[in-house]
Amino acid sequence: xxxxxxxxxxxxFGGLAAVKEVSFTVTPGETLGLIGxxxxxxTTLFHLITGFIRPDRGEVRCDGESLVGRRxxxxxxxxxxxxxxxxxxxxxxLTVLENVLVGALCRTRSIRAATPGxxxxxxxxxxxxxxxxxxxxxxxxxxxxxxxxxxxxxxxQLLLLDEVMGGLHSHEIExxxxxxxxxxxxxxxxxxxxxxxxxxxxxxxxxxVLNFGEKIAEGIPSEVVSHPEVIRAYLGExxxx
Amino acid sequence: MRDGIILAVASAVMAAVPLWAGExxxxxxxxxxxxxxxxxxxxxxxxxxAGQLSLGHAAFFxxxxxxxxxxxxxxxxxxxxxxxxxxxxxxxxxxxxxxICFRLKxxxxxxxxxxxxxxxxxxxxxxxxVTHGSEGLLILRPLFSSKVQFxxxxxLIAFATLSAAALIRHSKWGYxxxxxxxxxxxxxxxxxxxxxxxxxxxxxxxxxxxxxxxxYAFYIGFIDPASTLTVERSIEMALLAIIGGMxxxxxxxxxxxxxxxxxxxxxxxxLSAHFFIYGVLVVVVILFMPEGIIxxxxxxxxxxxRAPV
Amino acid sequence: MxxxxxxIQTLLSGLLTGGLYVQIGIGLSLIFGVMRIIxxxxxxxxxxxxxxxxxxxxxxxxxxxxxILLVAPALFFFGAAIExxxxxPVLRAKEENQILLTVGLSLIxxxxxxxxxxxxxxxxxxxxxxxxxYLGPISLSxxxxxxxxxxxVMTGGLYLFLMxxxxxxxxxxxxxxxxxxxxxxxxxxxxxxLAFGIGSALVGVAGSLxxxxxxxxxxxxxxxxxxxxxxxxxxGMGSITGAMAGGLLLGVAESLxxxxxxxxYKDAIGLLLFLGVLLVKPSGLFGRSRL
Numbered sequence: 067x068x069x070x071x072x073x074x075x076x077x078x079f080g081g082l083a084a085v086k087e088v089s090f091t092v093t094p095g096e097t098l099g100l101i102g103x104x105x106x107x108x109t110t111l112f113h114l115i116t117g118f119i120r121p122d123r124g125e126v127r128c129d130g131e132s133l134v135g136r137r138x139x140x141x142x143x144x145x146x147x148x149x150x151x152x153x154x155x156x157x158x159x160l161t162v163l164e165n166v167l168v169g170a171l172c173r174t175r176s177i178r179a180a181t182p183g184x185x186x187x188x189x190x191x192x193x194x195x196x197x198x199x200x201x202x203x204x205x206x207x208x209x210x211x212x213x214x215x216x217x218x219x220x221x222x223q224l225l226l227l228d229e230v231m232g233g234l235h236s237h238e239i240e241x242x243x244x245x246x247x248x249x250x251x252x253x254x255x256x257x258x259x260x261x262x263x264x265x266x267x268x269x270x271x272x273x274x275v276l277n278f279g280e281k282i283a284e285g286i287p288s289e290v291v292s293h294p295e296v297i298r299a300y301l302g303e304x305x306x307x
Numbered sequence: 308m309r310d311g312i313i314l315a316v317a318s319a320v321m322a323a324v325p326l327w328a329g330e331x332x333x334x335x336x337x338x339x340x341x342x343x344x345x346x347x348x349x350x351x352x353x354x355x356x357a358g359q360l361s362l363g364h365a366a367f368f369x370x371x372x373x374x375x376x377x378x379x380x381x382x383x384x385x386x387x388x389x390x391x392x393x394x395x396x397x398x399x400x401x402x403x404x405x406x407i408c409f410r411l412k413x414x415x416x417x418x419x420x421x422x423x424x425x426x427x428x429x430x431x432x433x434x435x436x437v438t439h440g441s442e443g444l445l446i447l448r449p450l451f452s453s454k455v456q457f458x459x460x461x462x463l464i465a466f467a468t469l470s471a472a473a474l475i476r477h478s479k480w481g482y483x484x485x486x487x488x489x490x491x492x493x494x495x496x497x498x499x500x501x502x503x504x505x506x507x508x509x510x511x512x513x514x515x516x517x518x519x520x521x522x523y524a525f526y527i528g529f530i531d532p533a534s535t536l537t538v539e540r541s542i543e544m545a546l547l548a549i550i551g552g553m554x555x556x557x558x559x560x561x562x563x564x565x566x567x568x569x570x571x572x573x574x575x576x577x578l579s580a581h582f583f584i585y586g587v588l589v590v591v592v593i594l595f596m597p598e599g600i601i602x603x604x605x606x607x608x609x610x611x612x613r614a615p616v
Numbered sequence: 617m618x619x620x621x622x623x624i625q626t627l628l629s630g631l632l633t634g635g636l637y638v639q640i641g642i643g644l645s646l647i648f649g650v651m652r653i654i655x656x657x658x659x660x661x662x663x664x665x666x667x668x669x670x671x672x673x674x675x676x677x678x679x680x681x682x683x684i685l686l687v688a689p690a691l692f693f694f695g696a697a698i699e700x701x702x703x704x705p706v707l708r709a710k711e712e713n714q715i716l717l718t719v720g721l722s723l724i725x726x727x728x729x730x731x732x733x734x735x736x737x738x739x740x741x742x743x744x745x746x747x748x749x750y751l752g753p754i755s756l757s758x759x760x761x762x763x764x765x766x767x768x769v770m771t772g773g774l775y776l777f778l779m780x781x782x783x784x785x786x787x788x789x790x791x792x793x794x795x796x797x798x799x800x801x802x803x804x805x806x807x808x809x810l811a812f813g814i815g816s817a818l819v820g821v822a823g824s825l826x827x828x829x830x831x832x833x834x835x836x837x838x839x840x841x842x843x844x845x846x847x848x849x850x851x852g853m854g855s856i857t858g859a860m861a862g863g864l865l866l867g868v869a870e871s872l873x874x875x876x877x878x879x880x881y882k883d884a885i886g887l888l889l890f891l892g893v894l895l896v897k898p899s900g901l902f903g904r905s906r907l
Contacts (some may be wrong), residue, residue: 362656362715414654414711415894415898417654418845418849421842421845422842422845422887422890422891423891425883425884426884426887426888426891430884432880433878433880433881538838545716545719582727583727583728583730585723586721586724586725588720589719590702590717590724593716593720594702594705594706597709
């Protein structure tokens with residue numbers, strides 16, 4: 067298991083800081099919740115960690131090795147870090163199974179060897195019966211699940227989930243929470259961005275709160291939700307007094 | 308597996324063609340058809356599988372044609388050895404081109420391929436001491452005495468290209484190329500090395516295209532910039548795959564049948580303007596059946612199969 | 617002539633040619649900026665302008681420079697119609713398919729003209745076709761200089777339009793961020809066909825300007841489509857001011873190359889520049905890319 071660390075990471079777009087001096091660590095097996103209002107920089111942080119964007123300053127380390135400047139593919143393959151996308155990106159003209167196979171092929175050369183892993187990933191998210199359908203034909207809820215299955219198939223050690231419950235019905239949300247709890251028990255390290263508070267509180271060992279690109283709070287869930295800065299960020303000034 | 312059977316049956320049928328087609332125009336037609344099968348299938352590796360549109364594949368065709376011819380004429384390399392030279396040269400050029408373009412997002416590859424082909428055309432046009440400019444190069448002693456031998460050489464090359472396409476399609480490489488075509492960022496997040504796999508696809512595509520170019524030079528016995536390195540040549544290669552079905556193993560072969568028949572037929576009535584029809588075909592296919600003949604047939608078939616459920 | 621004079625002469629005629637390249641490239645860049653589509657039929661739209669001007673000259677004896685007044689609106693509506701009929705349906709399609717569609721259109725246009733007019737090379741001979749005037753020891757072609765003036769007026773007009781008028785600002789806003797523009801009530805689809813119409817009108821007029829000094833034949837467009845690509849990539853795709861600088865740079869580079877390197881490779885110079893820019897600074901030498 068690997069220890070993962072973000073240190074003083076900063077990224078600006080056209081003079082506007084999207085992420086500013088953010089630091090935190092994730093210990094193996096832990097689930098870290100990442101919350102904050104819209105535009106707080108959560109997705110940008112995911113892009114930075116997984117190599118889609120290069121930070122202006124700061125470090126991302128995995129077991130002491132720097133990830134900065136590496137391609138997302140290398141970060142996935144060598145360090146076992148992968149992510150889902152907030153706006154889902156199914157490989158639309160491939161079947162559901164083929165989508166997940168692409169993920170599974172990260173760990174093997176042969177399609178035959180990759181297939182059982184892909185099928186069991188589909189099984190886990192409850193998409194096994196849609197294996198032969200085109201990914202583009204799935205409704206949004208199932209697309210979100212496909213994102214998870216595909217990422218799981220790469221056999222990650224650290225999985226970053228970007229609002230995988232957004233747009234799901236409440237019974238579907240229960241299913242995803244159960245799945246994530248299971249993954250957690252198996253020892254998978256997770257960073258979860260989610261607007262569904264119930265889910266974040268149920269899953270997270272620790273929570274980091276971002277606002278305007280800066281970390282404003284960090285701690286165990288019960289501490290964080292009562293933190294005045296957090297309440298201010300979410301509800302506005304008057305709520306604090 | 309299914310692709311292997313189709314390929315074996317089609318090859319067996321094609322191998323029998325010289326038995327009944329004689330040595331005249333009909334055999335010539337089938338040789339052109341096989342050449343187009345090779346060109347379309349090779350283009351499809353990068354354009355269809357990986358979704359990286361090339362509109363300058365004439366560059367690799369020309370490299371093959373000129374490489375093999377010059378090796379033959381100047382260094383008296385025995386025929387088919389020149390082919391490997393053309394192939395190797397095309398690999399080199401493709402590697403440089405791919406390295407420049409595949410690091411970038413956006414439509415740069417399509418533009419750069421055109422630029423490459425045009426630069427090579429200008430070189431072939433102007434480097435008269437070597438290429439004889441627009442006068443072209445003539446191969447006086449043909450490699451084979453009979454057209455039937457040429458036919459089987461064309462069949463062999465087409466078979467090799469199609470086999471490669473089928474193997475790639477069903478390998479990890481093929482899955483990765485399809486993932487790249489669908490969504491580069493999603494592919495990258497799943498561990499797909501974009502630059503590496505796109506580059507490999509381009510290399511394979513360029514190599515088979517160059518082989519076809521070499522074959523063309525030996526078969527026709529004459530090359531000049533206007534027959535090897537024009538934009539029309541590039542577009543025709545893309546068209547084979549587009550009409551037949553981009554990203555399918557046999558789509559370009561189907562496209563080759565359609566286009567070869569069409570162009571030989573149109574030449575009789577239409578002479579120079581058969582590209583007008585090509586233009587109409589492209590627009591119609593893109594607007595109404597973007598998956599080409601094979602894709603549309605497949606959809607129709609799937610639709611039928613699912614209807615009762 | 618002294619070496620210095622030759623250099624100045626070459627530079628100036630390069631600038632004049634560059635003016636035409638600006639006129640051609642700016643439309644492509646505008647269309648790309650607003651619609652994110654590379655128009656591979658751009659040079660063919662120029663050829664339509666060329667033949668229209670030619671027909672007006674032959675049948676109605678209208679001077680090429682005067683015919684601009686007809687060619688510009690005609691090409692505007694032609695381009696807008698093409699956008700509405702063919703481009704709109706593929707705006708959300710994959711990039712490959714968008715490119716292929718415009719390639720198909722370019723084949724239809726150039727070969728349509730081939731069917732109508734035949735493959736012959738034609739030209740328009742006006743009283744001033746070969747005329748030159750002198751700035752001290754330097755000679756400049758009269759039609760080229762007139763073209764340059766027209767180019768300045770038109771691109772200057774375009775610039776003012778984009779900067780000052782409401783519609784122009786709406787076009788720029790759409791180019792900057794399509795979704796945001798739509799949120800503030802800009803009709804992005806309208807901006808699309810407007811941009812396509814304007815781009816077509818500009819490149820069509822370039823065709824008129826070329827008529828007195830260049831050969832007119834159906835396949836002439838391809839080479840100019842390439843030039844337009846080079847201009848836009850040099851300037852940064854989607855950047856209007858970048859296209860202006862890129863056009864002039866290409867004209868000068870070609871002119872210098874033809875004199876000091878080799879005239880046969882003149883057309884390769886722009887293409888090599890293009891590959892070089894992709895290698896070292898893909899966002900373009902000037903301005904910033906909107907990609």
